Amino acid sequence: MDVKAVERRIEETPTPEVKKVALAYSGGLDSSLCLKLLRDKYKAKETIPVTVDVGQGEEEIKIGREKAKLFNLEPVMVDVREEFTERWMAKAIQANSDYLGYPVSTSMTRQLIARKVAEVALERGCDAIMEGSTGKGNDQYRMHNVFKLFAPDLTILVPVRDFDLSRGEEEALCKKWGIPLTEVISGGDDKTMWCRSIASGAIDLNQEIPKEVWMWYVVPEDAPDEATILELEFENGIPTAIDGKKMPLSELVPYLNEAGGKNSIGKIDMFEDGIIGLKSRELYEAPAATIILKVHRDLEQLCMPKEEIQFKKQVEQRWAYVVYHGDWYHPLREDLDAFIEKSQGVVNGRVKVKLYKGTVDIISRESSTGLFSSELRSLKSKGFNQQDSGPATKIHGLQYEILGKRSR
Numbered sequence: 001m002d003v004k005a006v007e008r009r010i011e012e013t014p015t016p017e018v019k020k021v022a023l024a025y026s027g028g029l030d031s032s033l034c035l036k037l038l039r040d041k042y043k044a045k046e047t048i049p050v051t052v053d054v055g056q057g058e059e060e061i062k063i064g065r066e067k068a069k070l071f072n073l074e075p076v077m078v079d080v081r082e083e084f085t086e087r088w089m090a091k092a093i094q095a096n097s098d099y100l101g102y103p104v105s106t107s108m109t110r111q112l113i114a115r116k117v118a119e120v121a122l123e124r125g126c127d128a129i130m131e132g133s134t135g136k137g138n139d140q141y142r143m144h145n146v147f148k149l150f151a152p153d154l155t156i157l158v159p160v161r162d163f164d165l166s167r168g169e170e171e172a173l174c175k176k177w178g179i180p181l182t183e184v185i186s187g188g189d190d191k192t193m194w195c196r197s198i199a200s201g202a203i204d205l206n207q208e209i210p211k212e213v214w215m216w217y218v219v220p221e222d223a224p225d226e227a228t229i230l231e232l233e234f235e236n237g238i239p240t241a242i243d244g245k246k247m248p249l250s251e252l253v254p255y256l257n258e259a260g261g262k263n264s265i266g267k268i269d270m271f272e273d274g275i276i277g278l279k280s281r282e283l284y285e286a287p288a289a290t291i292i293l294k295v296h297r298d299l300e301q302l303c304m305p306k307e308e309i310q311f312k313k314q315v316e317q318r319w320a321y322v323v324y325h326g327d328w329y330h331p332l333r334e335d336l337d338a339f340i341e342k343s344q345g346v347v348n349g350r351v352k353v354k355l356y357k358g359t360v361d362i363i364s365r366e367s368s369t370g371l372f373s374s375e376l377r378s379l380k381s382k383g384f385n386q387q388d389s390g391p392a393t394k395i396h397g398l399q400y401e402i403l404g405k406r407s408r
Contacts, residue, residue, distance in 0.1 A: 003176050006169045010041055013163055016155050018044050018128040022121035024113055024143065025049035025075055026056075027064020028188050029170055030132025030160055032179050035071045037159050038130065050120045051075040052113040054084045055193045055250075063182050070179065078116045085249040088112060089194050091337060092323075094237040094344050096293055096300075099320040101270045102282065103289040105195030110139050111328040114146035121151055128155040135161035137201050138275045142326035149329055167202055191215070193253045195286040203281045209269070216261025217285045220357045223264040227356035229363075230259060232295050234351070237344030239292055253288040260287025263355040275325055294360050295351045302370045303346045315339055 021044045025031045031049070038044045049068055051061060061077075068075050088108045097104040114131070121129050129147050133140035140158060147156050160170065174181055183189075190197040198213055211219050233241035239252055247255065260266050266287030271279050300309060319336045327333060349367030353360055375383040 001168060001172050003169075003172045006165070006173060010037070010163050015042055015162075016128070016157070018042055018155060018157070020044065020046045020048070020124065020126045021128045021130050021157065022048045022050055022117055022124065022126045024117045024129070024131040025051050025064060025068070026132075027051070027060065027067050027182075028132070029167075029174065029181065029183060030134075031064075032067045033170055033174060034130055034132050034159060035068065035073065036173075036177055036179065039071065041159075042157070044128075047071070047073060048120065048124055048126065049073055049075040050117045051077055052116045053077065053079045053081055054109045054112060055081050056191045060191065067180060076120055078120065080112055080116060081250060084109065084112060084192065085253070089249055089253070090238055091340070092194065093239070093292055093296060094340050095319045095336075096297055096316050097320055097323070098293070098316070099324040100272060101268060102272060102284060102324075103195050103268075103286050103293060104320050104323050105192055105284075105286070105289075106190050106197045106200070107138070107142065107324045107326070108328065109190070109192055110142040111146050111323075111326060114143040115150055115329075118147050118150035118154075121154060126154060128157055130157040130159065132160055133158055134201070135164070136276070136278070138324070138326070141275050145326045146329065189213075193250070193257065193288070195284055195289055198283040198285070200282060201280050203283055205281060207281075209283065213283075214261075214267070214285055216257045216287050217267045218262050218264055220264045223262065223357050227354045228259055228263055229352065229354055230256075231350055231352045232292070233349070234296065234299055235348055237296060237300075237347040239295075253292075256288035256291050258287075260291050260355055260360075261285070264358040265355055265360060266290045267358075291353065291355070291360055295353060295362065296347070298362055298365070299347050299349050299351060299367065302349065302365060302367055302372055304343065305371065308343060312340070312343055 021038055021042070023031060023034050023038065025034070035047065035049065038047045051064055053061060065075060092104055092108065099107070117129060117131070129151060131139070131143045133143060140161060144156060147154065171181060188199065190200065196215060231243050232239050233244075239249070240246060242252060242255060257266070266285045266289070268284040268286060270282055272282045273279055300312070304312070315336050319333065319340065322330060322333050322336065346369040348369050349365060351362055352364040354363050373383070
C-alpha cells in the first residue's frame with residue numbers, strides 16, 4: 001500500500017477551521033487515528049477526548065488511556081453504566097429488541113455516547129465534535145442525529161468518512177504514525193454487557209471465524225457435557241433474580257453471559273440490512289440477551305391475551321427499526337415505549353431453563369398473572385360442557401357455508 005498517497009489525499013482534502021473539539025473516544029483504531037488528525041490536519045488548538053463507559057470493561061478503557069497519553073491527553077470519563085442498564089437495556093428487554101435477528105445494542109450505545117459527548121462539548125465551549133464512523137456504516141447516522149439534537153450549532157467532523165479511508169489504509173497510517181494496533185480481529189469490536197459486536201462491516205462472505213475472537217461464547221466441542229439449570233424471575237417484564245437471588249441488571253446480565261456463553265449460547269452470524277440499504281455479514285455474541293429474550297417472550301405468551309401479543313409484535317418491530325436507525329430521541333420511540341411499558345405490568349413469574357450446547361430449553365414456568373387455565377383448556381378435565389361449543393361453531397361456520405354455495 002502506498003501510504004504516502006493516502007497522506008497526500010488527506011492533505012489535499014479541505015477541512016473546516018476548528019479551534020476546540022470534543023472527540024468521541026474509545027481508544028480503538030478510528031478514534032485513536034482521530035487524535036493524530038486533529039493535531040496535524042485540523043490544527044485544533046485543543047482536543048478533548050471523551051470516553052463514555054457503557055460497560056465495555058476496564059481493559060478497553062485502560063488501552064484507550066494509554067493511547068491518549070501518546071498525545072499528552074487524558075480522556076474525560078463519563079460513566080453511564082447505570083443509565084444504560086436500568087433505562088436503555090431494560091426497555092430493550094421489554095420490547096423484545098430484535099432487528100432482523102440482532103438484539104439491538106450498539107444502536108443504543110452510539111446514541112447514548114453521542115449525547116454525552118455533545119453535553120461535554122457544550123460544557124467545555126467547543127466549536128466542533130468529532131467521531132470515527134465510516135461512510136459505509138450505520139453509526140454516522142446515529143451519531144449525527146444526536147449531535148444535531150443536543151448541539152445543533154457545532155461543526156461535526158467525521159474524518160474516516162470525509163477522507164475516504166479504508167480499514168487497511170487506517171491500519172497502515174497507524175503503523176507509520178506509531179499508533180499501537182490492539183484489535184484482535186480487523187474491524188475491532190464493540191462491547192457492552194448486552195451484546196458484543198465483532199468486526200462490524202469487516203467480515204467477508206465466507207471468512208472462517210477463529211474461536212479466539214469470542215469473549216463469552218464457547219464452541220460446542222469445548223462446552224461442558226453437563227447442562228446448567230437456572231431459574232429466572234421476572235417482574236413487570238424485567239428479570240430481577242436468578243435462583244432466588246435478587247440482582248440488578250448490571251449483575252444479572254454479566255452472570256448470564258458467563259453461564260450462557262460457556263454452554264455455547266449467544267453466537268449470532270447473520271446478514272444485516274444497514275441504514276443505507278447495503279447488506280453486511282455481522283457477528284455478535286449475546287448469551288444473556290439470547291436467554292432473557294427467549295424467556296421473556298415465553299412469559300408474555302403465558303400472561304398476555306393473544307390480541308395484545310399480536311399487536312405488540314408490530315410495535316416491537318417498529319421499536320427495533322426506530323432505534324437501529326438512530327431515532328432513539330424521536331417522539332415515536334417514546335410513544336411506542338408507552339404501550340410497551342403498559343403491557344408489561346402482567347409479565348411476572350419464574351421460569352426454569354436448561355442451558356446445553358447451544359440450546360435454551362424451558363423446563364418449567366409459574367406465574368401469578370398467567371392466563372393458562374388447565375381446568376378449562378386441558379383435554380383431561382371437564383371444566384365446561386363441550387356441547388356449549390356446538391352452536392357457536394355453527395354460527396362461525398355460516399360464512400363458509402355461503403362461500404361454498406357461491407363457489408358451486
